[in-house]
Amino acid sequence: MALTGLAGVTSCTGEEQESAGSASRTHASKPSDSPDGKADGKADHESKDPAGHKSRELPWNLDRIDQSAPDLDHRFHTTATGEGVRVYLLDCQVDLDHAQLGGRVSQGADTVGGKPGGCHDDMGVSHGTFVAGIIAGKDTGVAPKSRIVAVRSMSGGEGERPVPKKTSEKRIVRGMNWIAEHARKPAVANLSLNLDRPSPALRAAVKKAIDKGVTVVASAGNDAADACAHPPADMAEVITVGASTRKDGHWKDNEYLGSNGGRCVDLYAPGDHISSLFDNGTTTSMSGATSWAAPHVSGAAALYLQTHPHAEPADVRSWLLRHATSGAVRKVPSNTTDLLLNVHGL
């Protein structure tokens, strides 16, 4: 088992407040790229453009996915926000109290048990919280009003004992089965994880969730190899996501570390130098990972499902692939798509 960024997840359903209607939003940023995110010395990173919209430093990874042109326009415009849509994270522990998640995250199943925590890398980035932020963070998320249901099915990471592969697989399968049985639609499941061998049990659990109407998105894997060898990326019904770079290249660090490719990859999304949630603030992960790419697509699926709440997983998949930007990703491996995620006015 490999976490396709760092490590693992959790979830349950709490009380919810859902307001009717949706507001158009445009995140805009100044063209500056100050490393600390400050503009003009202001600590709040915000100003107003002539139209009165709030402006803030915008992560490149959001800026890129609302446009087909490669030159960033310092805007991330969507009308939908993901409100009313639940995204189930089969992952590590998620910070349920993070201010950027604004009480929109709840704990579902925990198939790991024991002490809380786990899945931090050597920089202290928590895999589950970082993935959650890409989907639903107020300033960092594709769908900032979606709800996260954390299904904790992985642990491990820096300084922790490795979990035996069979144990890891069992925990993930139990988590996926919980999602299949408990998901409230409209729903997306994000799996920023990959196994290194076939798993009939995981395949059956994922199939069950999709048959019940849950859109399932998975990372392609970080082996610089064939995604088809790393379930659940191999499943035709799953939306499998490769990682692209800031320059629209296929992310690859070396011979052994890079986005998986091949015919099982459905589309790319940003996966390198990604900004998301860290402890009580935000940070930029310097590490490339398909774990960071998949949640961009899960967020986009949440935007679509807000406005098409009865859409089936095949409809969501079809829309995303039809509206992705073709020819966008360079230097892809042989037999691999060059499609890049585009929310295309959702």
Ligand SMILES: [Ca+2]
């Ligand atoms: Ca843009």
